[in-house]
Amino acid sequence: MGEAPRGNAVVGQSGGPTAVINQSLVGVIEAARECGAIERLLGARNGVRGIVEQRFVDLKSLDDELLERVAQTPASALGSTRDKPDEVYCRRIFEVFAANDVRYFFYIGGNDSADTAWIVNEMAAVEGYSLRVFHVPKTIDNDLRVTDHCPGYGSAARFVAAALMGDDRDSASLPGVKIDVIMGRNAGWLAAAGELARQDPSDGPHLIYVPERPLAEEQFVEQVAEVYGRLGRCLVAASEGIEDENGVSYAEKLVSTIERDNHGNPQLSGSGALGDYLAEIVRTKVGRKLGGKKLRVRADTFGYLQRSFAGFASPVDQKEARLAGRKAVEYAASGLAGGSVAFRRVAGNKYRITCFHAELKDMARDTKPLSDEFINAEGNGVNDSFRAYAQPLIGSLPTIGRL
């Protein structure tokens, strides 16, 4: 703890945008206005990139009406970056901070951004430069450790659930096998949200595949054939990061050289190849298993719509993302030397959270897979505990009418 130094603050947004990342930005702006220790609040264009290039925008003087519109707008209003600062990059950040009397840095992002925040904060300590770096969690992947869930997840999960609910009705109208590929490089949290589309035992998605459970091709073929045989159709929700029994991802099987971002993460989104590959397996092998039946097989890849679709964010997620931004500033004002904002669920029948201060190192680097307790015994779906966990995060969806 200690006294909160007076000086300027920088806020930036990093990594893949979400539908509510601007709620967190506006939360930081609102709280910074009320914080006596913070003089100017500078928005860095494109995250750390905008810091080293000194592309700043003054954020304290914006009017409330504009702020509210920004909060409701998906994707990063300040722009984002995939840069991962190294030693030289960090030194340049310090020079810019020192030249601008920056004493606070709020970085809205996922585990990679927490890592950057942590490195920058450690370096500041070594350099003897009084800097307080706070991470504001954001990720549709919901894979940050320590926290119950992550701002951005609820809205993406809401999109996925509504998309699968509608697609299941579509597939019930014109039966066949439908495969929907959902974001989630390493964790199945988002694909799991497909469970919230189901209002009746016969509803799809009938199979949910997540990276946490290996999926042999033969197993995939058998399970799709079993559901099709039973219901005359099958809706599959698959994480883009699903792996076979040898730990090789299906996406990697497809492409000789997978594009990787600056953090070494393989580029799985922005292509329909995985969905088409899985559809081809079904078309040939499931059809054969069902006695040479010609199946109607379609695949959709939900792609960037999951994180950026306008006008369909989860109200709970919006509120919590705003709160996370505010809390980071409050922690800074309270004299904490750095950290992140985590959520804890309050016990009781009604959904309620409290925030707590987390260490940067606990948000950084490693991620949190979809919990074992949420995955069914067959490894091809999630259970009622997951439903109870995720339902409050996405808000209400329409009730299906059936004839």
Add this chain to the structure above:
Amino acid sequence: MGEAPRGNAVVGQSGGPTAVINQSLVGVIEAARECGAIERLLGARNGVRGIVEQRFVDLKSLDDELLERVAQTPASALGSTRDKPDEVYCRRIFEVFAANDVRYFFYIGGNDSADTAWIVNEMAAVEGYSLRVFHVPKTIDNDLRVTDHCPGYGSAARFVAAALMGDDRDSASLPGVKIDVIMGRNAGWLAAAGELARQDPSDGPHLIYVPERPLAEEQFVEQVAEVYGRLGRCLVAASEGIEDENGVSYAEKLVSTIERDNHGNPQLSGSGALGDYLAEIVRTKVGRKLGGKKLRVRADTFGYLQRSFAGFASPVDQKEARLAGRKAVEYAASGLAGGSVAFRRVAGNKYRITCFHAELKDMARDTKPLSDEFINAEGNGVNDSFRAYAQPLIGSLPTIGRL
């Protein structure tokens, strides 16, 4: 005209579902309840398929609360079909109608369904069987002739506009070239709706490609490079049916044997291949044109979400789809021998429509391309007249907040 015969009625849904096709169904049900000439109202499961297989559900006794839920549920609550009845099929339909004293048939669908309705009605006349067949228009493609617009289009257009609005913000956050492939086999109406995502001249989609204008690959490469050079990014909205300068569709270039449905239509949806193909052109050729620049290129195919996404229908479209269903029954009750329901815009500042009776032959077979008056001179976008035409159909969208 003439007296409306007393007897039973059948209603069915056909072709690709929409977010509001059940509104039309509920409109038929509500009006049929009030219609003295209609005794029982039978819902045919899976369109004409359910008629010949005598799979019916009684629709007059459903309670209002269920009906309202059905109306709000996307995709065809009775199930759909791609069957196109031939002579033998039609004869079987008559036998079933005669056996059940069916005197009215309401068929909710697109131009293929209007064609089916027309054939069945003509055959009934030849057979001397007193049958009145009414088509209730439905298509996200908006390509039926005679009518100002089609139920189903407004909701799909609303989805496309909100998706492109969010994706444009996403692409502004992490710049590159983004390609979004939008449904529309023969007509560009739905891709054109991307224009409604734009609230500022710099907003994407920066290029909208429709099947009504040939697109040479070289032209595509040059235009993407021009936008990228000017704005540092480029968002492209492309109809799945776009064709090159020789009238060969890009989708057909990709696949040796394209799957075709029973109406001979090529199967373009349910695959990400076209988007990936266009992305690869950009990656190699646009990059080279920009001096060997390594471009961030992504492609998404909106797929079935456009027609089935739950909880995001256009309120105007919902209302009009319901009205179209009601009107078909009213036309039948008035003694008309058959037909379809078309919309006409009432002149004036405020958007308002009236319905009028259309002939089945005028809705059947041929479709209506995106009007020349709506396409810009360069053939890579639409103009303000299109915006004025389409805006009232989709309802309001959020206003973008920018920093």
